[in-house]
Amino acid sequence: MKTxxxxxxxxxxxxTFIYTGNRLADLDLMESELKxxxxxxxxxxxxxxxxxxxxRKEKRRLKQMEERNNDISNGD
Numbered sequence: 001m002k003t004x005x006x007x008x009x010x011x012x013x014x015x016t017f018i019y020t021g022n023r024l025a026d027l028d029l030m031e032s033e034l035k036x037x038x039x040x041x042x043x044x045x046x047x048x049x050x051x052x053x054x055x056r057k058e059k060r061r062l063k064q065m066e067e068r069n070n071d072i073s074n075g076d
Contacts, residue, residue: 028059
């Protein structure tokens, strides 16, 4: 598992389709669903860890982009 697309495909295998129109909210839901699937022992630990790391990395990336955009619009 190397990309967010891979994470989405993993979730689809469990019948989970996430799209709210807000990417950060989508990522929060993905993280929650991954935890729930793992807690039900339906997901191997290594798949869970890789997927969770990818989701968190994407969240960090989006937040950094958002901060940069705010800095630019505020004239900083």
